[in-house]
Amino acid sequence: EPEVTQTPSHQVTQMGQEVILRCVPISNHLYFYWYRQILGQKVEFLVSFYNNEISEKSEIFDDQFSVERPDGSNFTLKIRSTKLEDSAMYFCASRRDTAKGETQYFGPGTRLLVL
Amino acid sequence: QKEVEQDPGPLSVPEGAIVSLNCTYSNSAFQYFMWYRQYSRKGPELLMYTYSSGNKEDGRFTAQVDKSSKYISLFIRDSQPSDSATYLCASDSGSARQLTFGSGTQLTVLP
Numbered sequence: 541e542p543e544v545t546q547t548p549s550h551q552v553t554q555m556g557q558e559v560i561l562r563c564v565p566i567s568n569h570l571y572f573y574w575y576r577q578i579l580g581q582k583v584e585f586l587v588s589f590y591n592n593e594i595s596e597k598s599e600i601f602d603d604q605f606s607v608e609r610p611d612g613s614n615f616t617l618k619i620r621s622t623k624l625e626d627s628a629m630y631f632c633a634s635r636r637d638t639a640k641g642e643t644q645y646f647g648p649g650t651r652l653l654v655l
Numbered sequence: 656q657k658e659v660e661q662d663p664g665p666l667s668v669p670e671g672a673i674v675s676l677n678c679t680y681s682n683s684a685f686q687y688f689m690w691y692r693q694y695s696r697k698g699p700e701l702l703m704y705t706y707s708s709g710n711k712e713d714g715r716f717t718a719q720v721d722k723s724s725k726y727i728s729l730f731i732r733d734s735q736p737s738d739s740a741t742y743l744c745a746s747d748s749g750s751a752r753q754l755t756f757g758s759g760t761q762l763t764v765l766p
Contacts, residue, residue, distance in 0.1 A: 573753060588751035
């Protein structure tokens with residue numbers, strides 16, 4: 541069964557460093573998403589991506605964040621200058637389309653720890 | 656504004672019990688409702704998906720939606736220790752149908 545994959549599974553970085561989180565969505569999916577979950581808190585939407593551009597983003601997704609689909613398979617989230625409060629699980633998700641009956645499938649997550 | 660509210664738990668039940676998990680939502684734009692299961696430090700796994708009022712059954716799981724009262728439920732019959740996880744209700748909205756999650760209910764099924 542196709543699944544969303546994410547690398548790395550864990551990342552430790554120093555405050556102020558740049559990190560890139562990588563995702564490989566399900567191959568025939570068209571919509572891609574990033575969510576984050578701070579320990580003990582809700583899963584929160586960050587950004588959605590369709591047709592090589594951002595379609596929606598939350599107030600969390602500020603200028604420190606960017607997303608890219610550099611090739612036909614990878615989808616990346618970059619945090620330019622990490623802050624302590626960026627420590628969280630980051631989940632990538634993908635969806636085939638937005639028709640009724642279609643929903644999102646999540647990857648296993650990347651645990652980011654900013655020291 | 657808390658758009659999706661969920662009973663926080665934790666909930667502990669004996670094996671074989673019927674479990675009822677509940678959420679309410681406030682956004683009338685929500686049309687589609689999901690239940691995800693999340694094991695510790697893993698990604699959410701889709702359990703049930705529904706888009707109309709009424710019941711939807713899948714094995715031991717039944718999802719129930721009441722749009723008039725903005726209430727969604729998940730029932731687990733004959734609960735098993737392997738059902739121990741956090742259960743997240745969610746709904747989607749927006750042009751990209753991004754998900755809004757509840758806070759999750761942590762369920763423990765005791766053998």
